Amino acid sequence: MLSLIRAVIGRDLRLAMRRQADIVAAMFFFIIVVSLFPLGVGPEPEQLRRLAPGVLWVAALLATMLSLPRLFADDHRDGTLEQLALAPEPLALIVLGKVIAHWLVAGLPLVVLAPVLGIQFDLATDALAVLTLSLLIGTPALSGIGAIGAALTLGVRGGGVLLSLLVLPLYIPVLIFGAGAVDATVTGLGAQAHLSLLGALALGGVFFAPWPTAAALRVALE
């Protein structure tokens, strides 16, 4: 079981590494969106500190959305997905491997970039640490929930826009608790409660999402 997941992760990572431009494009999208806000709302440090958690989190959601359509589309196009669905192993496990690989490729870079971008917003050290931690805990949930949307819109007309319409409402709890954790640190309340809830969302999301995703993939393959 573990070897299957490991094999899927290894395969997806190898494929992603051969197309590094896609990963870099999503990362720069994240950087550019975040950098637009100080230009749009003005450079007052006080205001930027207030906005930082929300801006970084929303940008992370959008950057994740950007990489989601490719989660299954390439495999669908060349027929790999049908072979995976025919495999004797449960499709949900294969999906779990793909979700983990997607997080390593699309989620982890955002976590690494976040502290640097947080400095642009003049965040204090402890707030930066909590921001990075909240992204580290929360981004797996984004990959998990997003996989459902990616599978539902597979091969559908106007899939990209539809995907954001389906997935962004489901991302709202992650956004609220993720950005709330940083806010709670800044106001001195402590981020413990928010981070715990975020962890629960991530575990629940990654654990349960592969089943509806697998069901949606089977519908798409019919």
Add this chain to the structure above:
Amino acid sequence: MSNKLINWFRYASPQTFYPLAGRMIPWFWGLAAIFGVAGLGIGFLLAPTDAQQGEGYRIIFLHVPASWMSMFIYLVMAFWAATGLAFNTRLSGMMASALAPTGALFAFLSLWTGALWGKPMWGTWWVWDARLTSELILLFLYIGFIALQAAIDDPRRADKAGAILALVGVVNIPIIYFSVQWWNTLHQGASVSLTRAPSMAAMMLWGMLLCALACWMYSIAVALMRVRVIMLERERHTDWVRALLAGRE
């Protein structure tokens, strides 16, 4: 098993359900009109003016039923979606897609009437409190469901994909319902409960319940009308639809 008294699956076929729905629709319209007139009559003429909120509170006669219906219709939709996935019945998916626009309408009405009420009472059209936000998410879920079904050409695939989405979104319903208890927010708690005496005058309660019944009957009538159209559209290649349309001309 063929000697059962009632064949539960008899009306699961569009061919038999179509005339049945046609016969039921006028009744539900009639009931909706009666309950609506009675509820609004009590609400506007008989119910006393609220001690704290004045006349403005009377929006609850639409607001509360609309909010209830928006949540309840989603549950019914998810129920039909699950039935469709489990038993692979054609009619279930049609019922789910027939219910979605009515549910979206009620979610929107609930938000809109809430805003109209919030302006004089809270002094603002909109606050980002838990219940308002989750009702807004519910509206987004309806829109997503409708958009997903509209984007897929094959109706069977649209039904199944929509069903999975509806079941994933069902998580949101308890969050909306209990949000006022879980988070201490601006929106007041439930005024009506089955287990304790309601915290409002009996006349207001009756008005509200009658309006809720009216919304209920309206939803059933509209959903049945819509499902009849969907049935004709999807079954247009079958003999019974051809015979029906030929007989009508």
